[in-house]
Structures are given as structure tokens and as C-alpha cells.
Amino acid sequence: MDTMQASPRFDILAVGEPMIEFNETSPAQYRQGFGGDTSNFAVAAARQGARVAYWTRLGEDRFGRMLQSLWQEEGVATDAVAIDPTAHTGLYFVAHDANGHHFSYMRAGSAASRMRPADLPHALLQDCRFLHVSGISQAISASACDTVFAAIDLARQAGAQICYDPNLRLNLWPLPRARAIIEQTIGYTDVFLPGLDEAQRIAGLVSRDEVWNWCAHHGARQVVLKCGAEGAWIWRKEDGAVTHLPPMKVEPMDATGAGDCFDGALVARLAAGDTLEQAARYANVAAALSTTGYGAIAPIPVREQVLSRLAAA
Numbered sequence: 001m002d003t004m005q006a007s008p009r010f011d012i013l014a015v016g017e018p019m020i021e022f023n024e025t026s027p028a029q030y031r032q033g034f035g036g037d038t039s040n041f042a043v044a045a046a047r048q049g050a051r052v053a054y055w056t057r058l059g060e061d062r063f064g065r066m067l068q069s070l071w072q073e074e075g076v077a078t079d080a081v082a083i084d085p086t087a088h089t090g091l092y093f094v095a096h097d098a099n100g101h102h103f104s105y106m107r108a109g110s111a112a113s114r115m116r117p118a119d120l121p122h123a124l125l126q127d128c129r130f131l132h133v134s135g136i137s138q139a140i141s142a143s144a145c146d147t148v149f150a151a152i153d154l155a156r157q158a159g160a161q162i163c164y165d166p167n168l169r170l171n172l173w174p175l176p177r178a179r180a181i182i183e184q185t186i187g188y189t190d191v192f193l194p195g196l197d198e199a200q201r202i203a204g205l206v207s208r209d210e211v212w213n214w215c216a217h218h219g220a221r222q223v224v225l226k227c228g229a230e231g232a233w234i235w236r237k238e239d240g241a242v243t244h245l246p247p248m249k250v251e252p253m254d255a256t257g258a259g260d261c262f263d264g265a266l267v268a269r270l271a272a273g274d275t276l277e278q279a280a281r282y283a284n285v286a287a288a289l290s291t292t293g294y295g296a297i298a299p300i301p302v303r304e305q306v307l308s309r310l311a312a313a
Contacts, residue, residue, distance in 0.1 A: 010077065011050040011271035013128035013160075014042040015120075015151045016137040017112035017144070018056055019090040019105075020063045023256065023295050033295035034070050035092060036112075037134050037167050040257045040296045043074045044264025044286065045132075047302045050271050053077040053128065055121050057111040063089035064111070070297070080121035084111035094256055101256055105171075113141040117150035130267050131155035132163045138181050139172035145181060152188050161190040163267050165259070168198035178202065187219025191270070193263050195226045196233075208233060212242065224266065224280050226259055226287075232280050245281050248288040248309065257296025262287035265306065285309050 016038025022030040034040075039054065046052045054076050058064030060083050067089065071078045090107035107113065115137075125131065131151060138145040152162055166182045173181075179202050186192055192215060200206060203214040208225065212235045215223045225233040231247040265286035269279035286306045293299030 008127045008129050010053045010128040012045050012130045012132060012267055013053045013124050014038040014132040015055050016134050017090060017140055018067050019092050021092060021296055023094040024096055025294055031294055033297055034067060035296040037136050037260045038132065040260035041132055041264040042076050043297055044261040044300045045268040046074050046076050047300055048265050048268035049303050050268035053124055055080055055124060057082040057084050057115050059087050059089040059111045060085040061089055080124055082119055084114060087111035087114055113144055115147045116143045117147050120147060120151055122154060125151060125154040126158040128160050129271055130163055131160050132267060135166035135182055136169055139169060162188055163191045163193060164189040165193040165263050166198060166202060168202060183218045190221050192220045192223045195259060222276055226262055232284055234276055234280055243277055245284055248285050250288045250292050252291035254294045255291045258287045258291050261290040261300050282306060
């Protein structure tokens with residue numbers, strides 16, 4: 001493996017699909033916001049103080065310009081973002097009921113779904129300490145899936161650590177293909193970030209112990225298992241140790257993007273030098289705070305808010 005330069009320009013590079021969000025706040029009333037798991041991740045990491053870059057493809061449209069303005073305001077570098085004049089920027093709608101939140105998407109043929117390995121920003125991939133990718137990006141098209149694998153390969157060659165959230169969405173791809181791609185990807189990652197429900201669904205297993213064994217079998221090095229109201233669990237291959245981190249109690253309004261906020265906060269703290277346990281404890285608090293408002297982006301806390309709640313715990 002090549003040796004990375006001593007001082008990479010960015011702590012984190014995220015690669016994936018951003019979207020415009022319309023979140024239902026009352027019947028027939030929607031609040032416009034921003035979404036897309038890797039974009040949410042990038043903003044969350046930046047709000048915790050990390051030096052973050054983002055790469056994707058956007059449509060040459062109003063929504064794409066809105067996303068670029070968001071990233072600029074959040075301090076996320078987008079120098080290499082590609083603009084596609086022949087495709088649109090993806091949209092989604094969030095509805096809420098007693099069973100939680102539900103999504104409707106307008107993403108078929110989006111600019112992001114047309115990403116190709118040849119489009120990747122090689123210089124950025126050689127200038128970051130962590131690369132974050134997602135199963136959603138692998139699911140939106142075959143070329144996007146190939147792009148994620150190519151990004152992982154280039155970043156690993158440059159010495160970056162790989163963080164991967166499978167973010168299973170079975171409306172995007174059938175379970176057998178999702179399972180095959182996700183299991184293949186796990187072995188390339190340094191930090192695997194599934195939710196418990198999706199890990200159980202992908203693996204076809206029930207207990208957490210079975211999930212750890214499945215992760216290990218497919219080459220996972222470190223796993224943070226997100227369990228929502230039950231907090232998070234950490235597993236490390238080096239010693240097989242399992243640690244439970246209890247949740248922070250809040251009055252949630254909307255859990256949209258909470259897992260992305262968790263990921264971004266965790267990787268930002270890893271980049272700052274925290275241990276995995278310290279980073280996950282911090283991320284638990286950040287994710288909980290992000291559920292106290294509407295939308296994926298607006299409620300993401302900044303570092304000072306998270307540190308204040310940690311100090312009061």
C-alpha cells in the first residue's frame with residue numbers, strides 16, 4: 001500500500017447521492033430541506049469541526065444550486081462536484097404516522113445515479129484520511145456501484161481508512177443483490193456502520209452475537225451497530241470485545257437522518273483522535289439531538305451543543 005502524504009488536506013471525503021427533501025410537518029404541509037445520506041453525513045461531520053469534502057454529480061438545476069449553497073454555508077468543500085446538464089437532482093418526500101417516517105423518492109435517472117468510476121476526483125481521494133461511502137450509492141445504479149468500489153480502492157491505495165454504512169433500502173434493489181454487494185464491501189472497510197434491523201435483514205440472522213459473527217466472517221475490522229432507542233454496540237475484531245453505549249433520552253420529533261448524523265459525528269471524532277468508544281459515545285448524543293427537530297439537516301447539532309450535553313450527562 002502506498003504511503004499517504006503526511007498532512008492530507010481533508011479529514012473526510014464522502015462520496016454519494018445528495019437529495020432535496022420535502023418533509024411533512026402537518027397534513028398537506030411540507031417543509032423544504034436537504035437529504036441524501038452521504039450529504040447528511042458530510043454536514044454532520046463538518047458541524048463537529050472536521051475538514052470535509054464531498055463528491056457527487058448534480059443536475060444543472062435550481063435544486064443542484066441549492067445543495068451547492070448548503071455545502072458552501074456548512075464549510076464542506078465541493079471543488080470537484082460534477083454538473084450534469086442532461087439529468088436532474090434527486091428529490092424525496094417524508095410522511096409521518098404512528099409507525100414512523102415513510103419516504104417517497106423521485107431519483108430515477110438522477111445525475112448522481114449516472115456517476116462513473118472515470119468521473120472520480122483522484123486528487124481528493126489521495127488527500128483525505130477517511131472515505132465514507134454508503135449502500136444507497138451502490139443501489140441507485142450499476143455504474144454508481146462500480147464508482148463506490150473504485151473510490152474505495154483508490155482511497156485505500158492512498159492510505160485512507162474506509163467507513164461504510166450499508167443503509168439498506170429494498171425499494172432500490174432486491175435483497176439477494178444487496179446482500180452480495182454489502183458482504184463484498186464489508187471486507188474493504190475499517191469501520192462498518194449498520195443499524196441492527198438492517199444487519200439482521202441482510203444477514204438473515206436474529207441475535208446480536210450472530211450479527212458479530214457474520215460481520216467477522218465477511219472481514220469486518222470494527223463494527224458500530226446502531227440500535228436507535230437502545231443506543232449503540234461496538235465490536236472489534238482484534239479482541240472480539242463488545243461494548244454497549246446507552247442512548248441519551250430526548251423527546252424525538254423526527255428521526256430522519258439520525259443514523260447519518262451518528263455516522264458523521266463518529267467519523268469526525270475518529271479524525272480528531274478519539275477512540276472508537278469515545279467517538280461512538282459522542283455520536284450517540286449527536287444523533288439523539290438531531291431527532292428533536294424536523295428534517296435531516298436542520299436539527300444536526302454543532303460540536304458545542306454535543307459537548308454541553310455530554311458534560312451534563
